[in-house]
Amino acid sequence: MNAVYANAATGIRHAFDRFAASAERTARHPLDNVADEAVERLNAVIELTANLQVLETADAMTEALLDIRA
Secondary structure (H helix, E strand, C coil): CHHHHHHHHHHHHHHHHHHHHHHHHHHHCCCCCHHHHHHHHHHHHHHHHHHHHHHHHHHHHHHHHHHHHC
């Protein structure tokens, strides 16, 4: 189960990095690739949401397993 948490944490970090890089590019050149950068940030949000759901699911599975063993 630790690998699941580690992979989700890596995905969350990657999503934040993607979002920050896109925001930085937009701040440097506001009118270049506006649509592409908006899509990049939306994809980063989707990636973040998916990885948070992985954490929630893994937590629920761990809790269920502990309940079974108790």
